[in-house]
Amino acid sequence: MTTEQLVEQIRKKKSFLCIGLDVDLDKIPPHLLQEEDPIFAFNKSIIDATHELAVAYKPNTAFYEAYGLKGWKALEKTISYLNEKHPEVYTIADAKRGDIGNTSTMYAKAFFEDLGFDSVTVAPYMGKDSVEPFLNFKDKHTILLALTSNLGAYDFQTKDLEGKTLYTSVLEVSKTWVNAENLMYVIGATKASYIGDVRAIVPNSFLLVPGVGAQGGSLTEVCKYGLNEQVGLLINSSRGIIYASKGTDFAEAAANQAASLQQQMESILNAG
Numbered sequence: 001m002t003t004e005q006l007v008e009q010i011r012k013k014k015s016f017l018c019i020g021l022d023v024d025l026d027k028i029p030p031h032l033l034q035e036e037d038p039i040f041a042f043n044k045s046i047i048d049a050t051h052e053l054a055v056a057y058k059p060n061t062a063f064y065e066a067y068g069l070k071g072w073k074a075l076e077k078t079i080s081y082l083n084e085k086h087p088e089v090y091t092i093a094d095a096k097r098g099d100i101g102n103t104s105t106m107y108a109k110a111f112f113e114d115l116g117f118d119s120v121t122v123a124p125y126m127g128k129d130s131v132e133p134f135l136n137f138k139d140k141h142t143i144l145l146a147l148t149s150n151l152g153a154y155d156f157q158t159k160d161l162e163g164k165t166l167y168t169s170v171l172e173v174s175k176t177w178v179n180a181e182n183l184m185y186v187i188g189a190t191k192a193s194y195i196g197d198v199r200a201i202v203p204n205s206f207l208l209v210p211g212v213g214a215q216g217g218s219l220t221e222v223c224k225y226g227l228n229e230q231v232g233l234l235i236n237s238s239r240g241i242i243y244a245s246k247g248t249d250f251a252e253a254a255a256n257q258a259a260s261l262q263q264q265m266e267s268i269l270n271a272g
Contacts (some may be wrong), residue, residue, distance in 0.1 A: 001118045001137050003206065006090050009055045014266040016231050017258060018056035018092065018208065020238025023047065023076065024064045027243050029250045039067070039074035042250075044081060047249035055080060056090040056234050058208075079115050081266040090234075091118045092208070092256045096136075096145065099125035104133040112137045119143050121186060121208075124170050135179035141206075142183055146170055147198065149188025149211035157268035158194075167194075171201040184208055187226070189217020189235070203228060210236040212261075219253055219261070223268050231269070237261060245250045 010016050010263070021043050028042045035041040047057065059078060064071035082091055097107040097120065104122075111120045112134075119141035122134055134142040147157055147167045157167040174183055187210030190223075198207065207226055211217035212235050219235060224232050237257075245252055245253035 001090050002229070003141075005088075006055065006206070009088055009090070010231050012050065013055055013262070014269055015053055015055055015262040016235055016265055017054045017261050018058050018090075018232050018234045018236040019046070019054045019241055019258065020048055020210070020236050021057055021058075021059040021242065023074075023242075024063060024237045025067070027246070029246050029248065031248060037070070037077065039071065040077045040081075042242075043074070045077045045251040046254050047078075047086065047188070049255040050087050050241070050258045053088060053255065053262040054089070056092060056236075058092040058094050058236055060094040060238075076115065077216065079117060079150060083116050091116075092143065092234075093117040093120040096121050096123055098126055098130050099127065101129045101133055102243050104130050108134045108137060108140075112140050117200040120183065121145060124174065128173075131174070132178050135182045137182075140182065144170070144174055144183055144185050147187050147191050147194055149190045149217065153188065153191070155251075168197060168201060169250055171198065174204070185232075187209065189219075189222050190219035192218060192225060195222060197255050199226065199228065204216070204230070204232070206230075206234060208234045208236060210238075212237055212240075219264055222269070227272060229270075235261070235265070 023039045023042055032038045032041050051064050059075055064075040082089055093111045111117045121143045122131055124131060138266050158165050161169055184206040185211055186206045187195055209222050212219050241254050241257045244257045
């Protein structure tokens with residue numbers, strides 16, 4: 001999916017909601033455990049109930065890898081279902097990869113060619129030759145971890161580096177990489193006060209913003225600093241939506257939570 005197509009869906013749905021499909025078998029409704037593939041059954045129900053409210057879905061691959069082959073099969077089935085039934089939806093492999101060049105090339109092929117994701121999250125610590133292999137794929141996006149929502153982000157990301165914070169150096173240097181127009185950036189919602197500085201460096205890029213909801217981030221604050229002419233935001237919510245209920249009404253409860261966020265987003269877009 002191109003950036004233009006993503007923006008078109010945002011305008012059409014009046015939403016920039018991304019739903020994180022982070023499936024923990026200990027947290028899903030117990031009746032689903034009787035299914036042949038409980039993970040996929042859960043995901044399919046969530047997708048069917050929310051796809052008109054969300055523009056993107058983001059499976060965190062760790063939640064699938066933890067269950068071995070059956071988890072990976074569930075991930076394959078989930079992305080295939082999205083691509084076949086809801087091709088208008090943007091898909092993000094939250095894999096946080098990042099390795100030497102030839103290894104990154106294989107990671108990129110795995111997520112972009114084999115699984116068919118639109119984008120993948122990548123750690124920038126090893127520099128451009130670990131990221132550029134992902135950027136070589138046409139109409140695919142690489143979402144760079146820039147300023148994350150976790151407490152440990154302050155260990156390195158906000159440290160001073162020759163008069164600049166490390167995360168701003170990452171943003172600036174990344175703009176010089178080959179096919180940098182295919183970059184998006186992860187900026188945590190709990191770091192909303194930093195988003196103005198981020199926008200000064202990457203005014204036109206999309207930002208994937210986790211941390212709204214369960215982690216305490218404010219949608220209003222993120223939008224205040226982060227919106228641009230193309231909206232330029234994907235706001236991710238995972239636990240607050242998918243685990244809204246552990247009963248047989250879990251999909252309906254998820255849809256209600258997604259609708260609440262979508263309505264807030266619509267109001268913000270209309271006000272802008």
